[in-house]
Amino acid sequence: MGKTQLAANFARRNSARYSAVFWLDGSSEDSLKQSIVYAASRLPSGQIPEEMRISTLSENLDLEAIIKHFLDWLSQPDNDSWLAVFDNVDREYSVKSPQQGAYDITRYFPWADHGSILVTTRLAELGNHGTAVKQLQKVNDDLAKAIFCKWYTRKFDEDNGAQLLNLLYGLPLALTQAAAYMQQTGASFDEYIDLWKSHWRSLMRSQEVDGDLYQHQGKLDKAEEMYRRALRGKEKALGAEHLSTLDTVNNLGKLYQNQGKLYKAEVTYQRALQGKEKALGAEHLSTLDTVNNLGNLYRNQGKLDKAEVTYQRALQGKEKALGAEHLSTLDTVNSLGNLYRNQGKLDKAEVTYQRALRGKEKALGAEHLSTLYTVNNLGILYQNQGKLDKAEEMYRRALRGKEKALGAEHLSTLDTVNNLGNLYQNQGKLDKAEVTYQRALQGKEKALGAEHLSTLDTVNNLGVLYRNQGKLDKAEEMYQRALQGYEKALGAEHLSTLDTVNNLGNLYRYQGKLDKAEVTYQRALQGYEKALGAEHLSTLYTVNNLGILYQNQGKLDKAEEKYQRALQGVEKALGAEHLSTLDTVNNLGILYQNQGKSDKAEEMYQRALQGYEKALGAEHLSTLDTVNNLGNLYQDQGKLDKAEEMYKQALQGFEKEFW
Template identity: 20%
Template sequence: MGRKDKQIADIHVEELPLSMRLRLARQQKGVSLTEMATRLGYSKGYLSGIENGNIRVTEDLLRRYAEILLIGQPELEGLLQLLHGPAARREVASWFVPYPRNAFFTGRDALLQEVHERLQTGGPGSRLLAITGLGGIGKTQIAIEYAYRYRQHYQAVLWLNGDSPEALLQSCVELAAHLDLPEYGARDHQDTVQALHQWFKEHPRCLLILDNVDNPADLHSFLLPPDNSYTLITTRHQVIGPLGQSFELLEMSPDESVQLLLRRAQMIAPTTALARIPDAMLTLAYEVARELAYLPLALTQAASYLEETGCGLASYLKLFREHRAEVLREHDSVASHYQFSVATTWKLSFERIQQAQPASSQILYLCAFLSPDRIYEEFVQQGIAHFNPELVALEENPLLLHRAIGELRRYSLIRTQPDSGALSIHRLVQAVIQDSMDEETRRAYAQRTVQAVNHAFPLVTVARWHETWSRCQRYYAQVEVCLRLIDRYQLASSEVSQLMSKAGHYLRERTQYRLAQQLYQRALDIDRQLYGDDHISVARDLGNLAQVYEDQLRLERAEQLYRQSISLQEKIGGATGVDVSLLKRYAHLLRKTGRAHEADQWWQRIGPYDADHALTRDVINDNDPRIIYHEEGHWSTRQHAGDFNNDAHFTETPGASFQCQFTGVGIEIISDTTIHTGEIKISIDDSCIHTTNTARFSVEKYTQTIVFSHTNLPSGPHTLKVVVINGSFVLDALAVFSFNGPIPTEEKNV
């Protein structure tokens, strides 16, 4: 099926070049390109080249256009002036941009203004700006639109193709020929480059656009205009060194994406506002844009498909979700100057990386199976050798890891987030990588990803609480991804069981008991499948389940599981082979159910094996009576699923305070930094210990954030007092550390 004639919006006609005016005039008269070619006796491809600006129109053909399209004499004279007039002759030398203006260019107004301001405000030696970003993100379209929109600010606007050193040399030859420089035919192309450099010296206030520069470092020894001109570079490489300024182009906003999709698909007029689009169409358009991750090239390809087939947004959405790989390989060769489809664009980058730096490709494959945002560098370092044992050197040597990451940044396939130093990857890049694998290979990489995450995700321990808790918070998004991979590929291994147990323990500590119970149960099922019923891993799983049932006050079921775990551990390792902490928890449960005599018997059994100085951590919830809130602080309560025990106290009153008496060697303050931030002063035993601003946690916002920890107190009773200096503050819970001095179970309110 052939593609429809590319439409041009009837806006800014006076700014359009002659070629696009001819196309617009033809479209306004309702004459198709095929009909026009038949009446003129030319091929359709030839006329398409003229209307795209790739073939120069002759005066005779221009007059024949006017005759067929009934163009009046005044308008014809204007077109002839564009073809032959003095202004046109001046423009021949001052304008060398090989692409017509994109009539469907959408949004990005603030970004274009920023480009202009950064170019114009840069002093001598800094009039170079590089637009960096992923292939298909819209870098070249930004450069084209900037050239047309701001051409009046420059004496000349000239364009070079920087795909490779060879392409750049050839482009210089073509530019020199356009400028009618005698050196354009020199055998040594470096003579041509020098002639161009001299031309720039003699013609100030020129804009040179170097498009798709493969390696900005090559430009040091090549062509850069002198300080009296301006240079705009587009490149995938995120690092351009001392060449000049740079900024990374990101995805379009959801609103811009929807406008581009619907306008390019000819489903709305170019001037139609979002508020005037029917709700049903708008909802579907936002879903399509979200699926395409707001990538301009993908949106353009989708719009071209919609225009060509007329299938409608709902059908396209279903098609994309069911046949994503094939859809991303679709190439809009007519409606876009872009040479490749989304999938092909990135596939070429993948192949180059594989050849240049195999370790980089493995990091990329790992990232392709992870949650795309906030992939922490230390997480990659801790897990990469378990993803691929051949990369153990990257785990041991951060320099090698940085080099491998740098190669990925060269192609903008991953992004480094300046606030946290974490890596991120575009969701469509992940999709293309996974879609390039057969099912067996995808399953193998999913298994390796689970192994890597299991190694990096820590077990929360009291001895290293702050460190392990913070890492669990940062890495838990990757655990959620792994759980989906485990379900999809029905993975069952010791690594899967271990990851579920560690994640269950973290969720239990967060009082997300239902989820913790599910993971503990799944770990038990896998271990029974792997080892049978009589194995130490099965005994530990039973103990974990017992604890989470106890947390939910399902004490009868908890007791059954405790007894099963203890009995199995005795069967495997004898009376001395039972975990002491398990025996303690069971004794506490007996006391909690009013069976003090039985509990004492178990404590007697524990006695010979109990550690003298075991560090314990006990949580005091925000509604515990030991926490006293001063009424003048206007403290309020809230119910929130992310809080410890799903509740918290908060205030927005400066001077608000609370205090708590506790016995132990340390204390933590647990808050929520997702929304509320403020400065607090912390005192222990009437002595100011610390002042902290919880806004410093704004880079990574979590519920149950530890905002203060002090574990070097003398053992004994203490009084904590916290005063809000400014802003707002949430008290979710306190945690008390002690040596063999847990808060009695019957007094705990958690």
């Protein structure tokens, strides 16, 4: 019985186990593509875009688009019981020297780790794509040598032989294969060690690819396992200071950063940086890439001055080595723009983003994805500046470009949809914000699943929106869902978890559950102080929230203490005119007014008002809120003419904004 008949019998005997069975002709790449297109046409309506399903009847086929949608369908989280049979894959594929007509079959495997794939082939190498069902344990040195010598009858080289046995880690199958290969080919120990190291690098790279995939899927623990496995293998085979080892160290640093393990990330980046500086020099591009990554980390840690020094080093090095308009240079320019935005240097951020945008438009075109990412960043900046119309223009340009290049359901597209939701919320267009968030949420749930970190980010945003809409029960439901997801995926002390804890504190405060709010804020504050330090901005924002809570509880002295701590920290980190600084100044004005300290209250309000007008303009909502607060103060002081003037100014602005 041939291999095709065996596969057919297997499929028939086990048909009840599978929701669908797809028979794909793998004898050539063209045959496989046509088989996938036919399989797509057999899917029920609604499973993939209808134009893709129906277009299989047309002569003008977009094969790649149809194949992509079919593989995406196989990869959906709730579609996990299918069988795909790739029949007659008999041409050996190699990147360096492929056979005529050979192709890489793995390009046509779904990216998900569910479902079943059966390949009929005469090639033993394809077995490497399968999954081991039994783990063989390592043996001791004496038994390892005995196993090797059973299959290798030539003279055993004690020095090189010991090195080889160490590399093979006492695994019986590896020992047997090595000995048989050397016996048959006459390869020396040195030659086999070189061959082993070459193949080992490929294997380690494949594990790093798996790590990249798990990280993309939000499976950060699995990603860490893959990166650590690759790192152990490279350290053993190549040494701790080999460049390939250091690249894996750098990737592990990125993962720690995404996990919120910022201290571990810093230690890991520093190891990669020191190794690259020693091996390549301080100005090598690979060194500068790690320098740039360190800048990103320092920015996340709130060490903004260190981040700026680090970015400037990376930028100067890239400009010298590659030129001012090289894409790698422009990526660092874009990172500097992000930093200036975080520092509240909004004018410098705009100049920097515009430089990056011009360079990318010139080099790549207006619709390239890298260009669109900078367009999206400009949208965030304009939103921070209160230039909401310009922000919307940027977001819409980015969204159109991504929808055209990637499709409406691509994750990058959905990220921009999510940003539009944030903008609509800032504009007070709460209904449009809700529709937009729901689109982003449904797309992420479909593509990534309900518990993916990106999905949870949008769930958290919906919680903020519902709170602003006064739908407090729905807001709590969203926050609790996000919190449980973050705790499960990242742990109770991860920054994303703590951000949601802080949001829950805000909600409890709005609900009047002041005792629960205090407990929740204290949890967030302790977590931030432990992870980031007492002067990090996230820590200080929670300190400010505690000040608001104490003010609501009538604990005015404790409120003043929190506001003063927050103000001193934010002024130090961001400057006296940053919007976050001004928000705390405005809060202090409200507190002083409640304490009856009218002169100090007016001083705070005037300072906040001048800062808001300078940064955001006279008609921004934050400006108008402070104008209204001044009206309240003047009314309390009996300065009714001045109070009326303030109220009219605020009312005109609010009417213009909302009506």
